[in-house]
Amino acid sequence: MSNESAAGRLLASEPDDQGHFGPYGGTYVSETLMHALEELKEAYFRWREDEEFLARFDADLAHYVGRPSPIYFARRLTEAAGGARILLKREDLNHTGAHKINNTVGQALLADYMGKTRIIAETGAGQHGVASATVAARLGKQCVVYMGEVDIHRQSINVFRMRLLGAEVRSVTSGSKTLKDALNEAMRDWVTNVDDTFYIIGTVAGPHPYPVMVRDFNAVVGREAKRQMLEQYDALPDVLVACVGGGSNALGLFHPFIGDTEVRMVGVEAAGDGLHSGRHAASLCAGRPGVLHGCRTYLMDDDAGQIEHTHSVSAGLDYPGVGPEHAFLKDSGRAEYVGVTDVEAMEGFHQLTRLEGILPALESAHAVAYGMKLAASMRPDQMVLINLSGRGDKDVQTVAALEGISL
Amino acid sequence: MNNRIDQRFAALAETGRRALIPFVTAGYPEAEWTVPILHALVRAGADIIELGVPFSDPMADGPVIQVASERAIVNGVSLQVVLDMVRQFRREDPVTPIVLMGYLNPVERYGNEAFAGDAAAAGVDGLLLVDCPPEEMGELRARLDQHGVFPICLVAPTTTEARMETISQQARGYLYYVSFKGITGADRLDASALAAPLARLREHTALPLAVGFGIKGPESAAAVAGVAEGVVIGSALIEALGATESPDAACERVTGFLAPIRAAMDNEAR
Numbered sequence: 317m318s319n320e321s322a323a324g325r326l327l328a329s330e331p332d333d334q335g336h337f338g339p340y341g342g343t344y345v346s347e348t349l350m351h352a353l354e355e356l357k358e359a360y361f362r363w364r365e366d367e368e369f370l371a372r373f374d375a376d377l378a379h380y381v382g383r384p385s386p387i388y389f390a391r392r393l394t395e396a397a398g399g400a401r402i403l404l405k406r407e408d409l410n411h412t413g414a415h416k417i418n419n420t421v422g423q424a425l426l427a428d429y430m431g432k433t434r435i436i437a438e439t440g441a442g443q444h445g446v447a448s449a450t451v452a453a454r455l456g457k458q459c460v461v462y463m464g465e466v467d468i469h470r471q472s473i474n475v476f477r478m479r480l481l482g483a484e485v486r487s488v489t490s491g492s493k494t495l496k497d498a499l500n501e502a503m504r505d506w507v508t509n510v511d512d513t514f515y516i517i518g519t520v521a522g523p524h525p526y527p528v529m530v531r532d533f534n535a536v537v538g539r540e541a542k543r544q545m546l547e548q549y550d551a552l553p554d555v556l557v558a559c560v561g562g563g564s565n566a567l568g569l570f571h572p573f574i575g576d577t578e579v580r581m582v583g584v585e586a587a588g589d590g591l592h593s594g595r596h597a598a599s600l601c602a603g604r605p606g607v608l609h610g611c612r613t614y615l616m617d618d619d620a621g622q623i624e625h626t627h628s629v630s631a632g633l634d635y636p637g638v639g640p641e642h643a644f645l646k647d648s649g650r651a652e653y654v655g656v657t658d659v660e661a662m663e664g665f666h667q668l669t670r671l672e673g674i675l676p677a678l679e680s681a682h683a684v685a686y687g688m689k690l691a692a693s694m695r696p697d698q699m700v701l702i703n704l705s706g707r708g709d710k711d712v713q714t715v716a717a718l719e720g721i722s723l
Numbered sequence: 724m725n726n727r728i729d730q731r732f733a734a735l736a737e738t739g740r741r742a743l744i745p746f747v748t749a750g751y752p753e754a755e756w757t758v759p760i761l762h763a764l765v766r767a768g769a770d771i772i773e774l775g776v777p778f779s780d781p782m783a784d785g786p787v788i789q790v791a792s793e794r795a796i797v798n799g800v801s802l803q804v805v806l807d808m809v810r811q812f813r814r815e816d817p818v819t820p821i822v823l824m825g826y827l828n829p830v831e832r833y834g835n836e837a838f839a840g841d842a843a844a845a846g847v848d849g850l851l852l853v854d855c856p857p858e859e860m861g862e863l864r865a866r867l868d869q870h871g872v873f874p875i876c877l878v879a880p881t882t883t884e885a886r887m888e889t890i891s892q893q894a895r896g897y898l899y900y901v902s903f904k905g906i907t908g909a910d911r912l913d914a915s916a917l918a919a920p921l922a923r924l925r926e927h928t929a930l931p932l933a934v935g936f937g938i939k940g941p942e943s944a945a946a947v948a949g950v951a952e953g954v955v956i957g958s959a960l961i962e963a964l965g966a967t968e969s970p971d972a973a974c975e976r977v978t979g980f981l982a983p984i985r986a987a988m989d990n991e992a993r
Contacts, residue, residue: 334858344827344854346783348879348904350886490789496780503782508905510881607827607854608780620801621832622779 335524340640343523345610352510357525359430376421381411384540392671400694404704414706415565416447422533424451427514434458434513438502440495441632442474444518449483459483462501464494467631492625495635519562520639523610534568553701555580557687559679561633563642565705584686586628587655597626599638600653613640629658630678656682677706727820727848728896732931741948741988746957748775748791750800756970758811763974765819768985776825783853785908787958802829806845813846822849839866851875857893891928902936908958912937914946941987948988
């Protein structure tokens with residue numbers, strides 16, 4: 317992977333010094349955290365250009381995560397859609413079952429370099445919590461994961477996995493008891509234990525430098541995909557499709573393609589019961605700019621500026637904000653954002669499972685559903701690359717419950 | 724010296740008293756109780772009132788203020804309603820400074836220009852946004868300046884000397900020193916450890932210093948009054964308000980809670 321490291325990592329579009337992507341991003345936190353973020357920024361921007369750090373990161377990705385993940389031609393899914401060729405970037409095959417591990421391996425390595433002994437994380441679907449507990453176990457660090465009470469109920473398997481890994485899972489009962497409240501609680505922990513604690517944020521949101529750092533650690537997905545597409549198909553895909561909650565898997569795939577303007581990029585948000593139902597989590601499609609969790613971005617709030625409760629069948633997309641770089645890509649027109657409802661996502665889930673023998677995470681099923689729709693409108697000589705960001709083992713209980721089956 | 728905050732600190736300096744700065748969440752426990760509670764705070768010896776604007780995601784607050792915020796939102800209290808409360812309070816009290824304390828998003832949704840104008844007209848003297856460091860205030864800062872509303876800034880134990888300088892240049896009225904690394908209401912205050920950081924801070928500013936976070940009663944208030952010009956009390960006061968059953972009972976509770984604190988602070992200053 318040497319041709320993909322070092323200089324290749326210094327990516328084309330960078331925010332300013334304070335982390336602003338145009339009007340978005342920035343550092344909106346309480347004063348107590350300003351110094352910690354400054355330290356983190358210095359450490360990250362220093363180590364991300366350090367050959368030894370990058371070599372260790374690459375080695376972890378290869379030998380611990382199991383990269384590169386393949387690009388798989390989904391023949392029967394393509395036939396069912398009846399149009400462009402559908403390809404899947406198999407992040408579901410990573411260790412722990414999703415793209416989230418790319419970022420946690422990177423941040424844990426950084427925590428080690430910074431001498432932090434305690435790791436905290438927030439989680440929605442539990443994938444990021446599991447990925448954080450995993451790297452904490454491997455490095456022998458104490459780990460506390462904050463998770464909304466509602467999510468704990470719908471993702472009990474992941475909760476148990478985290479506990480097996482030695483992490484303490486703390487139930488968050490404030491607000492809507494989901495991902496956003498878990499993030500609030502993790503911030504409160506960090507502000508209290510800022511000296512010895514490293515906060516591993518799981519998505520491309522939060523205060524600077526998190527949006528840049530999480531994107532960079534996940535950008536291995538896009539760099540690999542680009543190389544694999546050229547090797548296997550001698551062409552770049554016509555369209556990239558990825559689901560967007562906070563947006564880390566999408567940005568990881570998109571970012572290395574930003575300069576390839578002939579490649580369309582489509583982010584798929586959770587439209588829940590429908591974009592006009594008031595029950596969804598599509599901040600880019602149906603929200604507006606505001607400030608939440610340390611950054612300016614698109615979010616869902618009411619006329620008084622209170623953050624609204626969101627809804628999605630998929631816990632990992634159930635978040636009222638989104639990474640600031642996505643807000644920037646939306647406004648600039650470089651990426652498009654669409655919504656897929658719970659019902660459509662479930663259809664995508666079943667199609668991929670039955671036609672390809674691949675059980676996708678409900679988050680990723682949103683991308684599958686839209687990717688099929690898009691492929692149907694395209695020519696057979698064109699290619700759609702879907703980021704299959706995670707596997708669905710964690711969701712079988714949710715799916716069973718939705719279909720009235722008791723396990 | 725048009726701003727009531729400057730006027731109040733100047734008057735206090737003449738008599739050698741310290742500022743008692745209670746914090747209450749607007750609309751808690753009931754929306755209609757807030758204005759009577761504000762007057763009761765003044766009667767009990769409050770010098771400046773920090774009025775909390777409820778927000779759905781109060782990242783820097785402990786459980787007490789979180790619950791108060793949630794309740795206030797259920798009670799229908801928006802920033803607009805908070806400004807109405809201040810307007811109503813001002814009809815009877817033209818002198819006690821009011822600082823709104825909260826988070827940025829409700830202010831942005833209201834609109835920077837509209838907020839600064841309406842807040843000044845309602846009689847608001849300062850604005851403290853927990854999640855908006857001076858670096859990010861930008862256009863809002865200009866609008867506040869234009870309307871004479873002071874930006875009140877936080878300084879924390881983790882604030883470097885370089886940042887102390889930046890913040891001091893931006894701040895007006897007083898600096899709010901966060902007494903420990905943590906969230907509001909936590910029990911970690913060590914007043915004896917405050918002297919050194921406050922002395923460092925004074926090298927960068929001539930503004931009065933108020934200390935908040937973790938001050939629970941007369942003893943800790945008096946200790947803080949020994950080293951700072953102002954003492955902020957929030958969570959403990961909100962807790963005292965929690966179980967009250969009528970506005971009169973709430974006002975009595977506030978007076979009963981604050982009076983001994985006022986007395987302890989005044990003794991300390993003597």
